[in-house]
Amino acid sequence: MKFEGLKAIAVVDGVKGLLALCLALSVNVIAEQDLHQLAAKAMQNWPISPNNYYVNLLLTFVEKVTQQNHLLVITLCLMYSCFRFVIAYGLWHKLRWTEWFAFISGSLYIPFELYAIYQNPNLVNFSVLLFNFVVVAYLYWILKRGKRALAKTVK
Numbered sequence: 001m002k003f004e005g006l007k008a009i010a011v012v013d014g015v016k017g018l019l020a021l022c023l024a025l026s027v028n029v030i031a032e033q034d035l036h037q038l039a040a041k042a043m044q045n046w047p048i049s050p051n052n053y054y055v056n057l058l059l060t061f062v063e064k065v066t067q068q069n070h071l072l073v074i075t076l077c078l079m080y081s082c083f084r085f086v087i088a089y090g091l092w093h094k095l096r097w098t099e100w101f102a103f104i105s106g107s108l109y110i111p112f113e114l115y116a117i118y119q120n121p122n123l124v125n126f127s128v129l130l131f132n133f134v135v136v137a138y139l140y141w142i143l144k145r146g147k148r149a150l151a152k153t154v155k
Contacts, residue, residue: 010091113129
């Protein structure tokens with residue numbers, strides 16, 4: 001029952017890895033299609049005016065996406081997915097180095113989440129920050145507690 005929160009964090013990281021893998025597969029599937037036509041067709045079902053600024057911005061962005069960008073997105077998604085699966089495996093099996101890895105990677109998101117709150121303070125941004133802060137604080141507690149336990153066994 002000791003450190004069972006690590007398994008919960010491992011599941012969350014595994015889900016993140018699975019979502020990144022799904023994104024990579026989705027980008028691979030649509031890579032062969034005309035993205036501008038696909039986006040325009042998808043937006044016909046939305047109750048948004050085709051003259052909307054954001055619709056035009058999205059369509060302009062889609063026009064600029066090239067095959068090389070697809071490969072970059074797929075590669076980054078696969079790398080992120082592998083990274084999350086390794087962390088999930090390590091946390092599940094209580095490997096010390098993955099605890100540090102998870103702590104550092106979770107801490108790196110906090111400044112970006114604070115900036116997102118600064119830009120757009122809403123419940124979702126606050127919730128994401130709070131969730132990440134709880135995970136990072138728990139990992140810090142695990143790392144500190146593990147260090148004390150290691151020091152006791154050495155003495």
